[in-house]
Amino acid sequence: MAHYSKNFLFFLFSTLSIVPFSHQIQHPLDSLTPNEFIQVQAIVKQSYPTSNHNLTFQYIGLEEPNKQVVISWLESYSTTPPPRQALVIARINHKTCEIIVDLSRNRIISDQIYNGYGYPLLTFEEQNAAELLLFKHAPFLASISKRGLKIEEVLCGSFAVGWFGEKKKNGRIVKVLCYYLDGTVNLYMRPIEAITVTVDLEEMKIIHFQDRFMIPVPKATGTDYRESKQRAPFGPQLKGITVVQPDGPSFSIDGNRVRWANWDFHMSFDARAGPIISLASIYDTEKQNFRRVMYRGFVSELFVPYMDLTEEWYYRTFFDAGEYGYGLCAVPLEPLRDCPANAVFMGAFVAGQDGMPIEMPNVFCIFERNAGDVMWRHTETMIPEVLVTEVRPEVSLVVRMVSTVGNYDYINDWEFKQTGSIKVTVGLSGLLEVRGSKYSHKDQIHEEVYGTLLAENTLGVHHDHFLTYYLDLDVDGESNSFVKSKLQTTRVTDQSSPRKSYWTVVSETAKTESDAKIKLGSESADLLVVNPNKKTKVGNLVGYRLIPGSVTGPLLTDDDYPQIRGAFTKYNVWITPYNKSEKWAGGLYLDQSRGDDTLATWSSRNRRIENRDIVLWYTFGFHHVPYQEDFPLMPTISNGFELRPANFFENNPVLKVKVTSFGRWPNCSI
């Protein structure tokens, strides 16, 4: 979905001097600091003075050092840290430029014009500017007036237009669609249908206006979700409940490095990906050292195609990370509501269109989760005169970020477990994208409406969400292999057993990329990333398992344009050899992309992936058929996956975990 103005977040740092800056040694994977953003834009502006250049910064982020450089630096902390570099994607005089700035040398080291298909991330500023054009556009004002709507209650948003087989490039355009407030803050439940305004972002002017028909704007009644606006009857209210940690949290944060229980990892933030977890290692109590698990993990793309063929809807096939910026859309988390009482909050910075840093306060929270689950247990009743009951409650560490891409709120959790598991969960809440409709009862509908009638004049449109994660696992080192352990039914035909069948495990190591593409759902298999050079004492390859959650795959046909662009969702699992340039499953330039730079195209080279540094790409999703419970705001639905150690440890790594002691009830006086 489209994203909108975020004025409230825009605290611009006008001069270097006001930026508080810690002078501790920077980690090579730290996000760019405010000072670095300022330095980057200054360097770029020096080469392309805004006096005679039309310059906008579409993206500024850390240009990752080479992986080997980072690993060498880590192995000998004393050496000079790798040089800090930034990747800039700018529009300069209506061309897309990829610029690499070296911050230590204070200069541009690479500067290229990109001439391929697709355009960079949309900035908030240009989306805002496009939206404002409408309010000076007479035909638009006439259309609003004709509908009897008050112009001051109208709000508009910019929508990426996609690609539908056009041969000629369209230029950087968006479609602007509008909503109506007038008695609610829930604008998404009040679409003003039929009016589509196309804006050229480079010229910043309206190039097409269309008003096709008139249907009622759905009513405001019952759409406002603010607590202050609710009226009786209310439901039952719960008494207070909270989590306490009398001795404080068990994690420590040193810069952007987090240590908790047996885990050590680095957190960073990117305008496009949102949270990035790097260098996750786990302490092996028996071996008495940290062992590497994941070099880098993040949301690579988020594909959200709607299933409505009407003129105003067919193109709504969004790539939220590549078009709008999954990080750019992060929102400040509410203490005690978005995160529990024991959470610690952290902020981040992104660059505005002018390259200056923008502070995003409280976009991360980190907390220990004590959900009342059991990490392991056993009651032994078989030993005479002895009752053995051993139980260890589960406590895990959660890193949370919420990205609100327009109407939808994505609650992203990276959860670290003492057992060695990394669990990823994404919860979806927020508002549906609904279509205004003439219908007020299902019995009136005798045509395809592409959705569910949720309320009078309100259709919740069918759609999907696919989240593709980049997971550069380094299981006990870089050289890894991908193993599919198929659970294969075997018939017993030789009368050797009273049984007629059983299943056994047939393990296949993927040699090349095509061996590793998997559509889940059809067969039973354990999926493992192993280190073929490391074995346990009894000879098993050390590994981590991918445990899928609820499995979802695309339903569009392969030749449909949105699916060509989103071809990376065709398989739930892909493995590629590590390649620094392959980060974005849908390509570096998603806006109006044509699918020529996706995970699917890279993978078609069918490179060798055995005993190499490999990257696991995992896609899960949601097919969303709306129900009335989703109106006017959706209760959270969740999905995700888990990476679980599989013969990584010699035995249960939490066997020796001691239960922390405190009284039955803390001595609280409130």
Next chain:
Amino acid sequence: MAHYSKNFLFFLFSTLSIVPFSHQIQHPLDSLTPNEFIQVQAIVKQSYPTSNHNLTFQYIGLEEPNKQVVISWLESYSTTPPPRQALVIARINHKTCEIIVDLSRNRIISDQIYNGYGYPLLTFEEQNAAELLLFKHAPFLASISKRGLKIEEVLCGSFAVGWFGEKKKNGRIVKVLCYYLDGTVNLYMRPIEAITVTVDLEEMKIIHFQDRFMIPVPKATGTDYRESKQRAPFGPQLKGITVVQPDGPSFSIDGNRVRWANWDFHMSFDARAGPIISLASIYDTEKQNFRRVMYRGFVSELFVPYMDLTEEWYYRTFFDAGEYGYGLCAVPLEPLRDCPANAVFMGAFVAGQDGMPIEMPNVFCIFERNAGDVMWRHTETMIPEVLVTEVRPEVSLVVRMVSTVGNYDYINDWEFKQTGSIKVTVGLSGLLEVRGSKYSHKDQIHEEVYGTLLAENTLGVHHDHFLTYYLDLDVDGESNSFVKSKLQTTRVTDQSSPRKSYWTVVSETAKTESDAKIKLGSESADLLVVNPNKKTKVGNLVGYRLIPGSVTGPLLTDDDYPQIRGAFTKYNVWITPYNKSEKWAGGLYLDQSRGDDTLATWSSRNRRIENRDIVLWYTFGFHHVPYQEDFPLMPTISNGFELRPANFFENNPVLKVKVTSFGRWPNCSI
């Protein structure tokens, strides 16, 4: 797996007078009280005096009143409650007897001999007795001695023998297998392989002894899981964390009826099923009344086939509910470990083999879960000068029971959400069933070993767990239909849209049982139980959706004997018309059953299920390939499903939920 002595739980009530008994009006679905158990056994013994009858009680439980009777009673509380009846399954003079006792009339009202295949639940007492026989059996003692093992460190367990095509009935037999302690409590990691002793339970004598070979008993080292036995190096230890509810819990328990937030339900306990949730209704704030969701839900069967064809293993294809009693194997929950600090505990009663009540303390806990999740949220950044952030944290209610069926611990959660969802989660922990082996390294293995080498001489055997839930949904009343809403890809061929495809929802209402059998995984569909007689204002049928978790189906061939007995696992979803006698998916008599009384056979009648009182049966499971992390004790793995309202409410039922307020940190002084 087999179950063992539970002496520690056996507090026998010797006379009526010592039983504390509340004289409140009993709910017709309450489990039998201690007094009722005593009354039942007295009535049965009167007809079958133990002086001249060989009488054992294999099962005593509530004989459910007819559903219509219960519903009428509920609708007019003033009428006399339905008569209390008990179902007794007894072995009387070596025959299986089904006896119905009417407690109000103090007499037997039905008494039938069962002559079909299969035998009733095994009692702990007879399993114990069988196990003790070995210690007086010279060949067994010789086998132990030959292995150099100390007899006083040997413990044995009884295993159901299954059915493998034998024409003739075997009689009630078990196989007894033994384990070795000697330095550990983790007997399951120390199987004494190759010795199988077959015991006739009716004659209580050994009828077959076999000792096939000698291999080492796996070492005790590293197997003990007790906190007190762990030695350094320890891992990092977490600081204390707990949940507090300064004003107490938000739920109330009246007898066995629980009220929390918008939920009202009844809890009971059965020796075979474990926890039973009945009459779950949810308060509809808009309609201002309670609306029915589920009449009754429980674990109907738990099928655990192992995948090892060797002589000592091929028959290990357990039906834990029907053979051992999922409730009978419930264990006392540990405060602060099995359940959080805010949990309330409840006990239950089962009958011993002599019919007398046995108290099972703390088998249930009930608590409010505050896991740090978000129930719904939205941040609205589009409205100029206004930042809207509305977030409601998730708090749910959990009813937990742990059943330890020998080695495995099943953590059963019924979770009630304010959104109207009922979420079922089963966590598996405890100990693997391992096979002793001559191998100490994987490189030595060049044959099929049916498992993973977990440690020296220790193979973790491949196996499955399938849990089949009985879910008698009554969505807004009894008459319901099952609807499969298929997400169907449609090609666009008429150039009417720039798109080439989309998906739409094609709903099919199941007319008969065969329409409703579903193997999940192959197609995308929403599965709904709707009330075809109730619509929302805009005309949608009110319903509840089944949301599967991770999908698992059987891998055995249909003609394999264990799979014939466990044929109810063939489909993940079945719908049957409500029939009081159809409760146990594998049949009433599971021990040595032959699959002639399963859900699969009932369903083959292909009865009409449209607009009827229907029952949803859902099976999920785990294919368990053991990994070294499961040794010597498994970290919990979980799976489950959710029942979620789908056009049941007119709109989001938690829109008006108010956030409870308390300070950022309770004022705690510990």
